Each structure stands twice: as C-alpha cells, then as structure tokens.
Amino acid sequence: MTIAVTPHLNFRGQARAALDFYRSVFGGEVVVLSYADMGQGQDPATADHVVWGQVSSPDGFRVMAYDVYPHLPLDPGQGAFFVSVRGSDAEELQGYWDGLAEGATVTAPLAPSAWAPLYGMLTDRFGITWVLDVATA
Numbered sequence: 667m668t669i670a671v672t673p674h675l676n677f678r679g680q681a682r683a684a685l686d687f688y689r690s691v692f693g694g695e696v697v698v699l700s701y702a703d704m705g706q707g708q709d710p711a712t713a714d715h716v717v718w719g720q721v722s723s724p725d726g727f728r729v730m731a732y733d734v735y736p737h738l739p740l741d742p743g744q745g746a747f748f749v750s751v752r753g754s755d756a757e758e759l760q761g762y763w764d765g766l767a768e769g770a771t772v773t774a775p776l777a778p779s780a781w782a783p784l785y786g787m788l789t790d791r792f793g794i795t796w797v798l799d800v801a802t803a
Contacts, residue, residue, distance in 0.1 A: 672720075673749045674730040675794055678740050681716035681731040682752055683685075684792045691765030694723025696760050700732075703776070748795035756784050756800050763798050 669674030671799055673723035677684055689696045698719040700707065707713030722728045729749070734740045753759045763776045769791035776798060783799040 672728045672730055673747075674732070675792075676734050676740060677716075677731060677735075678735055679712070679715055681719055681791055682714075682721065683732045684714070684794075685719045685729075685731050687711060687790075687792070688729055689721045691762055692721065692723050692727040693725075694721050694727060696721050711735070742779050748797050751796065751798045752801050753798075754801055759798055759800055763788075766796055766798075 675681070675684065676797045683698045684699065690701075696719065699717050700714050701717045702713040704717050705715045706717065712733070715732060718732055720728065720730045751759070751762060751799040753762075760776065763786055767788055773787040773789065774785065778783055779785040779799075782799040782802060784801070785797070786799070787795065
C-alpha cells in the first residue's frame with residue numbers, strides 16, 4: 667500500500683490566489699471547485715470561494731486548500747504546523763525558495779546548517795510557514 671500525506675491549508679477568501687501562487691513556485695496543475703460549483707453558493711459574496719482546491723505536480727508536490735466557511739473561526743498563520751519540502755537537488759530547492767520568498771518573512775535564510783547541506787524557514791505572504799532543506803546523503 668502507498669500512502670501520501672498532503673497539507674490542507676485553510677484560508678479566508680485567499681485559497682485560489684494561494685493555490686495559483688504555489689503552482690507558480692512548484693509547477694503542476696491547479697484544480698479548484700467553488701462553493702457555487704458544489705451548489706453551496708447562496709451567498710454571492712462567497713460563491714466563488716474555494717470549497718476544495720489542489721496543486722499537484724509530476725514530481726510529487728501536492729497541497730490542498732479551501733476557504734473556511736465565513737461563520738467558522740480562522741486565525742491564519744497561528745497553527746501548530748509547517749509545511750516541509752525536502753529534496754535532493756539544491757538548485758531545484760533554491761528555485762522553490764526564491765518563489766516562496768516573494769513577500770515572505772524569512773525566519774532562517776536558506777543556507778548550509780549543521781544538519782543539512784541547505785536549510786531555510788520562512789512564512790509566506792499567506793501566513794503559511796515553510797521549511798525547505800536538502801536531504802543529507
């Protein structure tokens with residue numbers, strides 16, 4: 667059996683923009699269903715919000731997202747999680763970092779560390795914290 671773990675990110679009206687942004691960084695395809703697509707678009711202000719969305723790329727990158735129902739609480743960027751992207755190709759990882767870093771707050775610059783050839787942490791412009799590192803051989 668194969669199992670995949672996919673981060674599912676929660677937004678308030680920004681899920682589509684976030685998915686498009688992550689596709690621009692990691693490549694792949696965006697698939698989005700809106701509340702209206704699912705017959706839940708009674709409120710015109712949120713009908714085009716994302717009830718389910720995903721970016722998936724041929725190299726295995728995958729992230730899902732949706733816009734939280736307006737009546738539910740959301741405190742973006744305050745969750746006890748981060749998204750980890752570990753790869754073996756430093757050049758490719760640098761490209762991901764460069765894309766995610768646009769408008770981000772960098773906690774730890776992408777650089778050699780005691781535990782990895784390259785390691786970095788940032789919080790992107792949508793409030794999602796990412797850790798990128800090159801796996802040790």
